[in-house]
Amino acid sequence: MAHFGHHLLTALPGPLLPSIRTYFSLNYTQVSFVTTAFALSGGAGQLPSGWLADRISPAISIAVGTLGxxxxxxxxxxSPGYVMLLVFLVIMGLMTGGYHPASTPLILASVDPKQRGRALGLHLLGGNSSFFVAPIIAGFIISVLPGLGWRGPFLILAAPTAIFGLIFYIYLTRHGGMAHVQSARRKAAEEKPPQAGYKRRLIAYLVMMVLGGGAGMSVNAFLTLYMVDVLGASDAKAASLMSIMYLPGVFGMTIIGGWISxxxxxxxxxxVTSIISGLIIFALKSATMGFGFYFVLFIMGLNMAIRMPVTEVFIMSQTPARNRSTIYGVYYFTMQYTGAIFAPIMGNLIERYTFDTMFTFSAYAVTAVAVATSIFIWDAKD
Incomplete structure (x- = not known):
């Protein structure tokens, strides 16, 4: 539930890009800075938050990450204008940093090692539910309250986010929750060192995330604009269609992914899922608006849902317990920063070379990087 509440607002910038672009009359490069400002600051917040989570109570980190x-x-x-919108997105992004580096190690240390994948899958079910529900709610609010426009979803969904943050903080600071936190930390401290060669595997995986993941995330950042400008969807429809990608997560595919792991x-x-990510982009750019496009979005979401809990299990197995939150901070930082840095570049290149050309390039890049980096991680053992 905490993961669900945390992501209600963080799920909004992408789906609302068309409405924000229309309101401020922005070009592709300018509108890309909306997601870039949020993602860069979100990434920047992960590093200090991960470092702090190894040293202070996770309850404080999670509360700041949700209430903030x-x-x-x-x-x-x-926000009164485009510049202040970017400034406030930076503030919101910085506040997101407290949640993940604290929550993921806490969950992993709380369950039997043979069930870690499923536990993380259940946790990610909450986050995926937010990314499914938030675009639908945003599209509904824009349709029902057109006077508020893109502002309405941010203002209205801030209330449940704050409520979830308060509830979880109260639980973690009371006797039962505090005992759970202390028990999880004791278990983590007793774990054996990771498998030899873990630094090589972590570095290779981060390269996979920076190069391949960055190319893939830049496609996701422009999906709503692609729907509007190329496929002819309305702003509200484009925002709502993004929820299709998170249907698999809502229906438990994150848990299935953890079970497979x-x-x-x-x-x-x-x-396997990293290579499939590149192949899906080929299918995405070939589909027209209708069932085929919706199906590709669903498969894209299915692939993401299966992979998400697995990557966190992989990182835990390759990281010493004493540095785990710090490494997760680096991981989430990398995920945020790559998308943020690639988005403005992608926006500029789309203006020059069209969506089709840049989506094709991204598909080749994601696939090639996945194949190359897999050579350096294939010997990993959980």
């Missing part, structure tokens, strides 16, 4: 996002969402909703090992799932 709610405050940031309100500021975004009342618990059975055959995380590295096999990572390699």
């Amino acid at each position: 996002v709610a405050v940031g969402g309100i500021l975004v909703g009342v 618990d059975r055959i090992g995380s590295v096999k799932v990572i390699i």
Whole structure:
């Protein structure tokens, strides 16, 4: 539930890009800075948050990460102009950093090692549910309250985000929740060192995330604009269609992904899903608006849902317990920063070479990087 509440607002910038672009009369490069400002600051917040989570109570990190996002969402909703919108998105992004580096190690240390994949899958079910629900709610709010426009979803969804943050903080700071936190930390401290060669595998995986992941995330950043400008969808429809990608996560595919990882090992799932990510982009650019396009979005979401819990299990198995939150901070930082840096570049290149050309390039890049980096991680053991 905490993961669900945390992502209600963080799921909004992408789906609302068409409405924000129309309101401020932005070009592709300018509108890309909306997601870039949020992603860069979100990435920047992960590193200090990961370092702090290894040293302070995770309850504080999680509370700041959720309540801070709610405050940031309100500021975004009342921003008077484009520049202040970017400033407030930076503030909201910085506040997101407290949640993941603290919550993921806490969950992993709380369950039997043979069930870690499924536990993370259940946790990610909450986050995926937000990314499914938030675009639908945003499209509904824009349709029902056109006077508020893109501001409405930020202002309205800030309330449940704050409520979830308060509830979870109260639980973690009371006797039962605090005992759970302390028990999880004791278990983590007793774990054996990771498998030899873990630094090589971590570096290779980060390269996969930076190069391949960056190319893939830049496609995701422009999906709503692609739907509007190439496929002819309305702003509200484009925002709502993004929820299709998160249907698999809502229906438990993150748990299935974790279950598969618990059975055959995380590295096999990572390699296969990473290669599939590139192939899906080829299908995406070939589909027209209708069932075919919706199906590609669903498969894209299915692939992401299966991979997400598995990557976190992989990172845990390759990281010493004492540095785990710090490494997760680096991981989330990398995910945020690559998309943020690639998005403006992609926006500029789309203006010059069209969506079709740049989506084709991204498809080749994601596939090639996945194949190359898999050579350096294939020997990993959970």
